[in-house]
Amino acid sequence: MSETTSESAASTAHKGGHGAPAPAHGGHDAHGGHGGHGGPHLAHHFDTYQQQFDAGKLGIWLFLLTEVLFFSGLFCAYTVYRGMHPEVFVYAHYFLNTSMGAINTCVLLISSLTAAWAVRNAQLAQRKLLVLNILITIACACTFMVVKFFEYEHKFHDGLLPGPAFHPTEQVWELESFKHKHPEAAEYAEKLTKAAEAKEHAKGAAAPAAGAAAEPAAIERPTEEQLEPLIKAGVIGPNAEDQTRPSKPRNAHVFFGIYFFMTGLHGIHVLGGIGVFIWLLLRANKGEFGPKYFGPIDYAALYWHLVDLIWIYLFPLLYLIH
């Protein structure tokens, strides 16, 4: 409305346009952004599409910085704890499923591709491809959450919960992953456990045994292959919780606390990303994006890449501990 009256450029028209209570040309549109004086999707307080895009880009990069620093606290806790108690981490990693972690990594990488591709589609106003790429991104993100859900379910089922709720249903040397890697050590731990149980049983039953003479006689001197993995995992040795028999290391629950916190916070960010992409999907379907206005897709994709970046570091730190 305002443009046509001003272009007909009578001074009275200009005066009328300016003094009117309705948002005039250059006026402050309280619900600015769509339609009207500046051009579609050009907010009133920006002069050009380039300025709007650049401002948004700088804004999203600043937001990503805050996300990096937000996660840094957890990475710091991880690093400090792993530095001081490596055995807790070695112990815990046997309980994690590396394949599921790797699948999730690949799924996120693909979703990063489709998100970046979607930006290209938006820039070239390729509406159908844009919608498809956003859909695939959402699908991958959902797959990630589903896999995560199953992982969490396993943990709950196996009693691997943070804090005082940590009561693993299986001993670490009974796990497939441990037995596969260190069969001798697994056997040795079994033997030690059986011997300790027998000793306790004997103590509880008849006359107290004269010293621990019975125990060493039953088991030969352990080899390196038998001993080392167990010491490294804090199952026996100075860091073990129970000094009389193979057990878990002291404060083993801390790893799982860190694990759930880091992956949980990351998962919340994935969910947030899914929400944003669904909203963008609806807008993309309506054909809102083109060469002059593709900022939202670009910014959401940048956020998504950061979520991927964080997982790129989480995966080896949590799943690939050696």
Place this chain on the structure above:
Amino acid sequence: MQGSSEEQPPEPREDATRPNPKLEPTEQDEPEEAARREAPLAADAHSGHDDHGLAHTMPVWMLVGVLGALMGLTILTVSVTSFDLGSEGNLVVAMVIATIKAALVVTFFMHLFWDKKFHLILFLTAVLFVILFLSMSITDRGEYQHNIDLYQSTTSAAAK
């Protein structure tokens, strides 16, 4: 600035409470501003590889290529765990590979290669601060760890 029609300047006492008229719209402003802001949203004549738009457009081969590299590095990082390089060695290798992957994502997917240098500076600043934070915390913890060990060994000795 715009030359507006010169009227006899009225007395300051009236105008001083009003907005600076130099900054007020004049008749000549409107068409210029309207033309400056208007721009169609339809696809440009130059589509494909153009820098004429608001930002550089990624070619498809580059996008897919980067994904390939990322997948390859993921496979690499998983397979490296089957070699024993000492607990430190494995961690270092894993972190190096993760950093290469991260660099690929940041440079290509996140477009930083074609972006304003300032964004790169911001990103590196954030990383720098994280390193600062982590290193001071770890250094400090390392320094007083022996106090904790001493305390733990004395209490467990007392418990025995």
Place this chain on the structure above:
Amino acid sequence: MASPSATADVVAPRSSSSDNYLTHDKGVLSWIFTLDHKRIGVMYLCSVLFAFALGGFFALLVRTELLTPGKTIIDHDTYNQMFTLHGAIMVFLVIIPGIPAALGNIIMPLQLGAKDVAFPRMNLASYHLWIVGAVFMLTSLAINAVDTGWTFYTPYSTTTSTAVVPAAFGAFILGFSSIFTGLNFIVTMHKMRPPGMTWFRLPLFCWALYSTALIQVLATPVIGITLLMMIIERTVHIGIFDPTLGGDPVLFQHFFWFYSHPAVYIMIVPAFGVIGEIIPVFSRKRIFGYKFIAISSLAIAFLGFLVWGHHMFVSGQSVLAGTIFSAITFLIAIPTAIKVFNWITTMYKGVIHLDTPMLYALAFLWVFTIGGLTGVFLAVMSVDVHLHDTYFVVAHFHYVMMGGAITAFMGGLHYWWPKFTGKVYDEKFGRFGALLVFIGLNVTFFPQFILGSRGMPRRYYNYLPEFQPLHVLSTLGAYTLGLGFLLTAFYLWKSIKNGKKASANPWGGATLEWQCSSPPPYYNFHKAPVVTAGPYDGYENLMYDEAIQGYVPRKSASST
């Protein structure tokens, strides 16, 4: 060349000056959902002042209790809650948002010559988040007010039975409010400067807000994750900070102070900016060493990230870390001193106008210098071992926060009051209020330096009888301070109801916000102003017009 204000020709404006940002839209909803940075700033101002009154109330409770050793009016557990609430409210609800969100939101885009901030909706979201954060904090107060001290140290915070979670979560939300404000300001200053507004023509208030915004964006996420970790530790007991669960309480302090030290620079750097605006205008003289002051704000922001361990000298932190932090802390005195010296030099051979804003600025110079220097005492590790957790520390930070940040806030409030309310307050009351505040804060806090150096611990409910006289003096000062603020509230409120109408430029400033009417129109500047001179140039081109009680461009045949 002259700044836009100081041109000879004045053309009749076309707009109606009775329509301004306050009258433009009517109704409560037009305020709650406004996108106008000025309205958002005004809402922030009202909210922050309300929170200041609440925090002040708790402070007076604490000081009243300390009139006698032993119980005076409340018991010891309640006392712990009172000082915690006082600290948490003042830090998170008042001083950190204070100058940036209240004064900065109203004034910064005007000073820049922009129509609004870069992301108006994010700006509104920032305000709404403040409200949500405040509600959570008040929830804690309602349930069983938190009693950990505003620093939430573990393991007490993870085990105490008071309502820590709502308070910590409230602070978490407030962190996001702060981040959004900072993010917005950075993008605004990068992308929305008008033609001719180069970086080194920005007013120093903008430089200060920019440096603060950098800190807000980089540091606040860390307190976010720290509070989250503390909440999770408290509810799930994961064992990160609690030693009985295998955690490390010193690690909490590292996390907490990595934000909270830069946070004190969030509090004070905008105050530096306000002082940098007031002093040249009220000395009628260009600021001395503009570039040095501008860059020193950035330097302080940067150095502020490297010194957090000086809060932890006696925490169990290693001596190595302590030494590093101590050394770097001394360095921060340098850019700070550069500012103070430059301000004083600005006043030299200037024409000093002792209006209320200038009185606050002068008070700032005195009081902040004391506060800052005592900070250097505390930076010396060997001295800090004796003074940590004593009233010396309490005095130090109140001198810099109350005497620094709040004094500057008051100065800025009075300086820009005519601009954003369109009303003039009674200058006599203003000066008297400033005097009361100045006397009050010195009488309250100077005795605390003495108390602390003689061994009075902080946060203590009971104390040895030998400390009583100084405590009584301090409390009397606190009441004086409260009186000063009450008086200020009274005459400011009176000015809104029946104050004189303000001119566009009552103080004779040369920065862009004095170009528009008081109050400004809702659209700030229809056309982006073209800037051709620095922000403190051209005082000689302004003259005082008695009739409107404001400054106008000097009409001259030839422009200088």
